[in-house]
Each structure stands twice: as structure tokens, then as C-alpha cells.
């Protein structure tokens with residue numbers, strides 16, 4: 001059972017007040033990101049919300065813990081999420097594994113066990129994770145993908161968008177009181193307008209083809225930088241859940 005975040009509004013999942021998509025990104029080539037998962041969530045309060053996530057094993061999706069809800073349905077193999085295609089595979093989530101130390105703004109990571117194993121196709125594939133010892137340094141250029149939709153009434157982008165963002169020094173995120181460089185990534189140059197924003201929650205940031213982070217939260221005005229969960233730190237927990245399930 002996952003805890004309900006108290007400060008839901010500060011998360012990228014929150015109902016759209018301003019822009020609702022990856023800002024200043026570009027549309028991905030259809031199905032060029034076969035690990036991307038689109039999550040439809042019935043929240044604990046009974047609202048609909050969406051998040052991103054990514055396939056790490058045929059029956060497991062990695063996402064943010066604040067995307068937890070009463071029930072979750074995962075769509076794989078999608079590009080335009082409003083236009084059903086033969087490449088789509090939809091799975092109900094059988095079990096949500098929130099990080100045991102998840103509290104609002106910290107340890108924002110969750111594993112979703114699918115009811116059935118996904119079929120690997122050209123449009124559906126798994127993404128490699130970094131090892132526990134792969135501590136990605138500031139300065140690296142990485143990519144974030146997402147649909148940026150936030151709910152049924154808030155159409156973001158129909159199609160998967162992508163943006164290139166730089167990993168910043170921890171000092172650049174020091175105005176987030178809970179920022180912790182060991183557990184999180186500070187992402188996006190404050191001097192640029194590119195950012196990952198609401199509805200992109202739970203999606204991956206890829207650096208040299210490896211998923212190094214998960215979109216977690218940012219500031220209300222969508223100005224970069226934003227905070228991502230640092231995946232390498234959580235490898236022991238991820239491995240344990242995967243082995244036991």
C-alpha cells in the first residue's frame with residue numbers, strides 16, 4: 001500500500017494549472033522509445049490522472065511513487081495516446097510496490113507488477129538500468145520523454161514528446177528544501193526554458209541510453225531545474241523486489 005502524498009500539488013502529476021507537457025520538446029519518432037509506458041491512474045480520491053513509466057522487465061514497470069492509486073492500467077507500444085494502434089498492449093497492474101521509505105518529495109520510486117508479461121515487439125521493449133555504482137555526474141546531457149497529459153480534461157500532448165536536458169550541480173536545486181544529491185538528480189538549466197513538467201511524472205531520463213532518473217517534482221511555474229529520483233541508489237531495492245516477485 002502506498003501513502004498518499006500530502007503535497008500532491010507540488011508534484012508534476014498535479015492537475016494542470018499552467019502548461020501540461022514537456023516544454024519546448026519535440027515529437028519523438030513513433031515507437032522509437034519502446035520502453036515508454038503510459039499510466040492511467042484512478043487516484044485514491046477517485047480522480048483520473050496519468051503518469052509516465054517504463055518497462056524494465058516483461059512484467060515490471062518503473063515509475064514514481066506519487067503516481068500510486070486505487071488502480072493503474074498500463075499502455076505499452078503507444079505513440080499518439082488518443083489513437084489506438086495494433087502496437088498497443090494494455091495491462092492492468094496486479095501490485096504496486098512503493099518504496100518503503102517513500103514520503104512526499106523523497107524516495108519517489110515505485111515498481112508496478114503487471115497482471116501478464118508484455119510481449120516484446122518492435123514497439124515494446126525493456127530499458128536497461130544503471131548499476132548501483134553508476135553515479136551519474138552533473139554536466140551530462142540526457143533526454144526525457146513523456147506525454148505530459150494530466151487528466152481527461154487536460155489534454156497535454158497526444159503524442160510522445162522528448163526534450164534534451166542537462167544534469168545540474170546540486171547547488172542549482174538547493175532552493176528545494178528536500179533536495180538530496182545522493183538520492184536525486186537536479187535536471188535542467190535554469191537559463192533555458194526547456195523542462196519536463198506536469199504529467200510527465202514517472203517517466204525516465206536517459207543518459208547514454210541508460211535510465212538514470214525518474215521525473216519527480218519541480219517548481220509551480222515550471223521553471224527548470226526539476227528534481228528526479230536517482231535510480232542507481234535504488235538498485236538494491238529494485239533487485240530485491242524483482243527477485244521476490
Ligand SMILES: *[C@@H]1O[C@H](CO)[C@@H](O)[C@H](O)[C@H]1NC(C)=O
Pocket residue numbers: 080081082083158159
Ligand atoms: C492523435 O490522434 C487523434 C485521433 O486520431 C488526432 O485527432 C490527433 O490529431 C493526433 N495528434 C497528433 C499530434 O498527431
Ligand SMILES: *[C@@H]1O[C@H](CO)[C@@H](O)[C@H](O)[C@H]1NC(C)=O
Pocket residue numbers: 168169171172189190191
Ligand atoms: C549552478 O550552480 C553553480 C554553483 O552554485 C553556479 O555557479 C551556476 O551559475 C549555476 N548554474 C546556473 C545555470 O544557474
